Amino acid sequence: MSTEAQPLQTAGRGGRRSPVPSLTVARLVGGHAIPVLVVVGCILALWYAAAVGMNADLQRDAFSNAGTRYTARDFMLGTWSQERPRLPAPHQIAAEIGKTVFGLPATSKRSLLFHARVTLEATLFGFVLGSLFGFVLSLLVVHVPSLDRGMMPWIVASQTVPVVALAPMIVVLLNQVAVTGLLPKAIIAAYLSFFPVTVGMVKGLRSAEPLQHDLLRTYSASTAQTLVKLRLPASRPMLFASLKVGVAASLVGTIVAEVTKSEDGGLGARLLAGSYYGQTIQIWAALLVAAVCGAVLVGLVGAVERGLSARGGGR
Amino acid sequence: MGLTTPLATGSASTRDGQSPVVEIDDVSLAFETADGVVQALSHVSLSIRQGEFVSLIGPSGCGKTTLLRVIADLETATDGHVAVNGVSPEQARRSRHYGYVFQAPALYPWRTVGRNIALPLEIMGVAKGERAARVKAGLGLVNLDGFENKFPWQLSGGMQQRASIARALSFDPDLLLMDEPFGALDEIVRDKLNAQLLDLWRRTGKTVVFVTHSIPEAVFLSTRIVVMSPRPGRVHDIVDCDLDRGRTLDIRETPAFLAVAHRVREGLRAGHSYVD
Incomplete structure (x- = not known):
């Protein structure tokens, strides 16, 4: 699909204007996709922030027990990759679902x-x-x-x-x-x-x-x-x-x-x-x-x- | 009289206008409400012969709708005697002696116009082929040909009310009870439907009892007008309205029409003068 037709298309769909690079995106803008994506994005951001806060104690203990020096970045990434976090990060849950839904035969007791x-x-x-x-x-x-x-x-x-x-x-x-x-x-x-x-x-x-x-x-x-x-x-x-x-x-x-x-x-x-x-x-x-x-x-x-x-x- | 071939339908007792189709004798009806007993009808007597078009007119609260509902066995009189086609209203209802047209079309929104008209036929166990034929005839009777497969919400208010009239006529009752059927419609549509109803009455020879609060409508349509007055609801006057039955809407300018309308208006005024 050509990008030349794109400004016309966006104007035609509810008249919302936005500098979008392709027709596919233009279509998303016309529908409900953008509001939904914004809400999902906000939830994910809050979730990651909450995971840092909830898992901070465990992470501090882990680092101090091991005696490692760490930066703020290490700390943050650490809170998102614990084995038994208080609040797992979204990508950890996604990985678990990926593993147990798609990674195993549907007859397995662990699937x-x-x-x-x-x-x-x-x-x-x-x-x-x-x-x-x-x-x-x-x-x-x-x-x-x-x-x-x-x-x-x-x-x-x-x-x-x-x-x-x-x-x-x-x-x-x-x-x-x-x-x-x-x-x-x-x-x-x-x-x-x-x-x-x-x-x-x-x-x-x-x-x-x-x-x-x-x-x-x-x-x-x-x-x-x-x-x-x-x-x-x-x-x-x-x-x-x-x-x-x-x-x-x-x-x-x-x-x-x-x-x-x-x-x-x-x-x-x-x-x-x-x-x-x-x-x-x-x-x-x-x-x-x-x-x-x-x-x-x-x-x-x-x-x-x-x-x-x-x-x-x-x- | 325009009607030359009276339909030989109905029970034998109502033939030739000898015995009345509807006989109301000293009927009273009281409703128990939260505020106490309301006397809706008080000592009403009225006799309606076959082929008549009788209008019940009066201000709201005069019991005209209640009286119609008593005839239809939708309410039961607390006192007095009512006979429809020589039997009690309940027996008349059970043997489907009358068709009832309500103030609102009361079409079922999940049924097409055709299937709405077929509803009484389904309930009465009419065979499918016969149903289709009667629905077609009914649609023609009220000028709704071609609207069989439309849903009620796709029709205007006037068309919906016409469909409800076709539904009431679909099982060919001798007696048609109509409760302000055109009350919610604008005057232009109303005039048109009045003319169509009059034409339909002339062609079918049905007995019609028609509730209205419009004087021109009552005078235009009726052979007799029952003027009622409120609190308690009672019959104030019965006005004969023997205008030419081939009447058209133009008749409303004639002295004869105006004379009847005048008498009805006087009756209505006298009936509840204390309101002023």
Whole structure:
């Protein structure tokens, strides 16, 4: 692509002017890339600065124990390359991720891909269980008036119990009845993910206007017809909003369960092992991969929503 | 009278205008609200015959919409007797005796115009091929040919309300209940829709009960005008409006039209003179 056309192109894209050397950069300027890159840059700079501060004590001890003379530059580089830093520098985490994601076969127990797969399996299974359960609960709450008053307080109360306290109990109890493997973790994930789906869908199923209900009443529509023709379509925005929260909660539940039930591996088990051996870099690498998993899951739900609304011709 | 071939539809009891389509006898309705009991309707009696176009007119709070909702079984009278096609409003609703047009179009935004019009047919279990034919006919009836696959938000307010009228007519009810259907539209669109509605009424021979707060609209459309007054809602006067049924918008300049409009206005004024 020629650079001659470049000034025209930049002017055409939102009119932002900047002395950019190539068309590719011009395109980045036109989009959201620059603001995003600036924010990422700021975070990285703060991170490196914080790493110097957090790891300074260790570094001073290391130098004085070894009796080496050091410059400020040596000191700074030292804080960014410790083996067990309090706060690892971004490039250390990147290197760890590179090593454990791309450097090892995906079947290796030390591969983060292996652990991410273990976590995602339980997350998705739990998410499906929780969403179905949450959806059925919302149907009951909306259609049975006594359940609305009788059940909602219990549903809310269920979420006030800290999952960290509950997860070991569920694992132990299920172990007693010979339920092991994926299911206990999925149940804990489901325990967290059903709640947003229930609350969201109760609101969604009630979101149709009174006039839209009156209309169906004039046709003498049955409860089932009202559900299919009005309540469900009207609840769609709430459905996807609550599924996004639900899938993220499911991931959290799975990781918490894996801390308790670490023998099968998973990102939670990686976190536990990392903290057990003081491997901060490993912890951060697992955290980052977990965050990426969460973003991907939420993104997938969003993609399904967009796919459906494109087909439905929504605005 | 322009209508030469009355449609032989509906229950036998309503034929020939002998027994009334809607019979309201000494009906009262009170709402329980947080501020106490509100008397929405007080001792209202009214009889509507087949093929009539009856307007309910009055200031806000006079109970005209409530009365329409009582006929439609969307509200239940606390006292008195109501019959629609000789049966209770609830039975009439269950046997789908009437079509209802609301103040707002109430189209479902996730359905195309065509599928909105098909909604009552889907609920009533009309076969797919028959549905398509009726939707097409309905679109033609309200001059919306070619808009079948548009979504409601792609239509103007007037077109949306026309679509809602087509929806109410899609299952061919004998009785059409309309609650200020053109209230939210500007006057030019309203005039046009009034003319179209009058034409539609002439062609189909439906019985129409029409709520409005516009005097010209009521006089232009109706064969009878029920003037209501507020607090408590009651019937103040019933004005016959036997203008030529082939009437056009020009009729509004004629002395006959103005005389009826004058009487309606006097009725409205007398009904709530204490407001001034």
